[in-house]
Amino acid sequence: MRALYVGLFVSADGVAESPNLFVGPYFDAAVGAEVAAGMARTDTVLLGRRLYEDWARHWPGKTAADDPYAPFINGVRKVVLSTTLETVGWANAELVRHDHLDAVRGLKAEDGGDIAVNGSISVAQSLLRAGLIDELRLLVFPVVVGSGRHLLEGVGRIPLRLVASKALPTGVLALTYAVEHDAGV
DSSP, rough: OOEEEEEEEEEEOBOOOOOOGGGGOOOOHHHHHHHHHHHHTEEEEEEEHHHHHHHHHHSTTTTTTTTTTTHHHHSSSEEEEOOSSOOOTTEEEEEEEEOHHHHHHHHSSSSEEEEEEEEEOOHHHHHHHOOOOOOOEEEEEEEOOOSSOBBBOOOOOOEEEEEEEEOOOTEEEEEEEETTTOOOO
16 A cells, blocks of 8 residues: 655644645755655655646656756646646646545555655645545744745644654754554544
């Protein structure tokens, strides 16, 4: 069974929306190394419609010379969960229009590396509510944003167990929580 994780940048007050507005001053080589470590184990990324459209406008045609993450993002298998898109045209992208939870269960049953949800807050929330997420891998940035969408908003009570934590030089915390599906809490 493949691991399914949510990997997000969040502010100290829990905002996960538009991390490009708050990560800049804190993103250093140590933060980059944490991101790269997650990518090294990941061979499938789940995207919602909005993030797919944003990424499909930005990343195709980019190379490592443009951005060190471009080879991963362009090359990784991208599974787009959307009831409104008709097609996806980006390399290595496939569209799932119906039965999203069953499709994700099927992906988890396949052989392969980790499956990531990076940036699609609504997809992450839906999969958390359905009990399909195995880990939260969060990079918590030392800034209060004040407003924006929160990752854990509306997901209900979900017991977590801290399995790894690391303070990075710029004050970013790398936190990994296992989702305790059978905790009965």
